[in-house]
Amino acid sequence: MKALLQRVNRASVSVSGEVVGSIGRGLVVLLGVSQGDTERDAQYLADKTVNLSIFSDSESKFNLSALDVGGEILAVSQFTLIADTKKGRRPSFTEAAPPDQAEALFEQFLSFLRSSGLKVESGRFQQHMLVEIHNDGPVTVMLDSREKYPQPPFMTT
DSSP states (O other): OEEEEEEEEEEEEEETTEEEEEESSEEEEEEEOBTTOOHHHHHHHHHHHHHOOOEEOTTSOEEEOHHHHTOEEEEEEOGGGGOBOSSSSSOBOTTBOOHHHHHHHHHHHHHHHHTTTSOEEEOOTTSOOEEEEEEEEEEEEEEEHHHHSOOOOOOOO
């Protein structure tokens, strides 16, 4: 599971012209779910997201987390984070989890984020979305649960 975090001053996500999620200062999290990901991956990334020190303190050092600053979170499912671009010019998405599994893990990720007490908004799974991001810094960080919890490569029979 991969999460691309962007520190923002504000952000929103719209579906068919309707704003379905909107936040002020905080984090936009684009989340990609891979085959083989589990609840443990969702828990790990949610915990890392709310506790990662990427907000500046009074000395402009990254010493504060979303929890420390009362940041808000906008999470958006983003299967394209799982793209494999090693061959050719067209990305392959064969490592992305099937939609039903990905949606269940995305919902678990949201639940874990909400348990932190922070305001959490989200896009709509498997919908064409327009995401407006006002990146602060810009600060953008990639998290990968497999760096913490390595898993064997996906195998087909």
